[in-house]
Amino acid sequence: MQDYYYELKVKPAQQYELFLDLLTSLTNEAIEEDNGVLISRSEEDLSDVEFGLQAFAQKLSIECETSITQQKNEDWINKYKNSIQPVEVGQFYVYPTWEEPKENKINIIINPALSFGSGHHETTSSCLQAIGENVQSQQSLLDVGCGSGILSIAAQKLGAVVDICDTDEDAVDSAKENFELNSAVFNEAWTGSVTHAKQTYDVVVANIVADVLVLIASDLKKSVKEDGILILSGILEQHEHKVQKKFSDLKEIDRIAKNEWVTLIYKKA
Numbered sequence: 001m002q003d004y005y006y007e008l009k010v011k012p013a014q015q016y017e018l019f020l021d022l023l024t025s026l027t028n029e030a031i032e033e034d035n036g037v038l039i040s041r042s043e044e045d046l047s048d049v050e051f052g053l054q055a056f057a058q059k060l061s062i063e064c065e066t067s068i069t070q071q072k073n074e075d076w077i078n079k080y081k082n083s084i085q086p087v088e089v090g091q092f093y094v095y096p097t098w099e100e101p102k103e104n105k106i107n108i109i110i111n112p113a114l115s116f117g118s119g120h121h122e123t124t125s126s127c128l129q130a131i132g133e134n135v136q137s138q139q140s141l142l143d144v145g146c147g148s149g150i151l152s153i154a155a156q157k158l159g160a161v162v163d164i165c166d167t168d169e170d171a172v173d174s175a176k177e178n179f180e181l182n183s184a185v186f187n188e189a190w191t192g193s194v195t196h197a198k199q200t201y202d203v204v205v206a207n208i209v210a211d212v213l214v215l216i217a218s219d220l221k222k223s224v225k226e227d228g229i230l231i232l233s234g235i236l237e238q239h240e241h242k243v244q245k246k247f248s249d250l251k252e253i254d255r256i257a258k259n260e261w262v263t264l265i266y267k268k269a
Ligand SMILES: C[S@@+](CC[C@H](N)C(=O)[O-])C[C@H]1O[C@@H](n2cnc3c(N)ncnc32)[C@H](O)[C@@H]1O
Pocket: 116, 117, 118, 119, 123, 124, 127, 144, 145, 146, 147, 148, 149, 150, 151, 165, 166, 167, 168, 171, 192, 193, 194, 207, 208, 212, 216, 234
């Protein structure tokens, strides 16, 4: 990586699209569009590109401001890595692939590039807390909307037998990869929602969004065993009442609030 890169800014007074097309054909780099200004960045000198654009503007008698500045190259990969720190929730220690596990913790390694669920979001950490407090060894658990698989990996590490599902096939694949990274095992995995569950579970966790929780409420309830636990998350405080109304036939036994996000824990009594 070079210490510096070049930034070319182009602001045509007219025919913006023509200049965009020309710039696209003159450089292989991605082009940013910012309020009528085209920006191209490259470690190669962009003077020839600027020259071409100016010649084009002159031919069309269009005013076009251009400038090239030298910018310091940042180490974006390391910057990104530094921005993703391990997360500790109760007994769980969730860390990205480039960090080390921690002693005396239940370690969960997650590749954060794969899918939603690195442990940083309030909803995920609240679900981890709820799993830590409600899941026992040998219990069955279904993770609805598994994303990275973080929640079911945590439950499996507590000794639960876990099934996972997500409507997004890529999420199911990424969860499988994260299970492998953790040497953890799942029982069943499918692309789709709770409707495809073939059994009932001691614990069902669904960190989705309030509207979807309401939409799939009856299937979620059906998937929980009598006396089982249902953990619902992804609920913004302002939508909490909608979810509570739909699940009012279950007993709300706990509520975890982190910032504006709420997690509700129900017992099917
Ligand atoms: C907020 S992420 C949660 C990921 C992870 N479980 C966590 O707690 O960090 C929600 C996931 O639910 C999935 N999803 C959305 N609607 C769904 C549905 N009806 N059934 C199952 N999964 C769904 C999305 O594809 C996404 O992966």
